[in-house]
Amino acid sequence: MSAEIRLEDVSVRFQIFGLHGRSLKKTALNLSTGGRIGREPGARVHIDALAGVNLHLQEGDRVALVGHNGAGKSTLLRTMAGIYEPTGGRVHVRGRVSPMFDLMVGINPEATGRENVRLRGLLLGMSAAEVDAYAGEISAFSGLGGYLDLPVKIYSSGMLLRLMFAVTTAISPQILLLDEWITAGDSAFMERAEQRVNGLIDRSALMVIATHNRVLVERLCNKVAVLEQGRVVEFGPLTPLLLDRAMAA
Numbered sequence: 725m726s727a728e729i730r731l732e733d734v735s736v737r738f739q740i741f742g743l744h745g746r747s748l749k750k751t752a753l754n755l756s757t758g759g760r761i762g763r764e765p766g767a768r769v770h771i772d773a774l775a776g777v778n779l780h781l782q783e784g785d786r787v788a789l790v791g792h793n794g795a796g797k798s799t800l801l802r803t804m805a806g807i808y809e810p811t812g813g814r815v816h817v818r819g820r821v822s823p824m825f826d827l828m829v830g831i832n833p834e835a836t837g838r839e840n841v842r843l844r845g846l847l848l849g850m851s852a853a854e855v856d857a858y859a860g861e862i863s864a865f866s867g868l869g870g871y872l873d874l875p876v877k878i879y880s881s882g883m884l885l886r887l888m889f890a891v892t893t894a895i896s897p898q899i900l901l902l903d904e905w906i907t908a909g910d911s912a913f914m915e916r917a918e919q920r921v922n923g924l925i926d927r928s929a930l931m932v933i934a935t936h937n938r939v940l941v942e943r944l945c946n947k948v949a950v951l952e953q954g955r956v957v958e959f960g961p962l963t964p965l966l967l968d969r970a971m972a973a
């Protein structure tokens with residue numbers, strides 16, 4: 725089964741609650757970056773984070789989502805992952821989606837490192853047998869030793885990040901959705917982490933990454949989608965010219 729993502733006229737509108745006062749509303753309505761902010765007469769203020777996105781991604785595509793802060797990159801990733809339900813249009817996905825963001829969501833602080841690894845593995849679509857098969861390797865990569873049998877509430881934030889990174893990158897994804905977090909972290913860890921992310925991308929059939937980093941786009945991607953105020957304004961194979969335009973936009 726080949727991997728595919730098709731978005732047809734997809735819109736995501738957030739209703740804004742608690743924006744009281746005339747001047748605040750007026751300010752919001754006049755912002756020129758981010759999703760378009762609007763209001764129906766007599767109704768609440770809303771933000772169109774995505775507005776009529778059409779995009780067809782296929783097996784072999786390594787797509788960079790680029791655009792200003794607030795252009796809609798994260799919203800698009802979350803919509804592809806099924807985390808957000810579009811308020812308009814249709815999303816068709818063929819293949820198992822592995823979203824690699826919100827690493828820290830869903831952690832059980834009372835459970836041990838090992839138990840959290842198992843939980844996250846299952847959440848990412850691994851079978852119980854797969855989790856068991858990878859458990860040793862994940863533990864070794866995390867470098868946490870005896871801590872793995874202690875509740876994660878006593879971990880430092882760096883320790884927890886390592887553990888979640890280790891399990892999240894152990895899978896063999898069909899459709900891999902990445903946020904720029906993969907470039908965060910301390911440098912010694914990132915060197916080892918980078919190899920692991922490269923392996924993960926190589927094993928995937930289709931990859932989408934939201935990023936502001938030109939070097940990353942050149943290294944990892946073969947296509948670019950440029951977002952502006954919730955719309956895809958350009959999409960095509962990566963060329964120096966397209967990348968120049970995308971980064972200047």
Ligand SMILES: Nc1ncnc2c1ncn2[C@@H]1O[C@H](COP(=O)(O)OP(=O)(O)OP(=O)(O)O)[C@@H](O)[C@H]1O
Nearest residue numbers: 738758759771773792793794795796797798799800
């Ligand atoms: N949960 C939410 N509720 C209300 N508005 C939201 C929500 N999430 C995003 N938005 C708005 O939707 C628009 C798109 O946001 P999104 O996070 O997708 O942008 P982005 O391109 O990923 O930005 P960045 O590069 O800064 O991460 C922005 O105007 C943002 O304010």
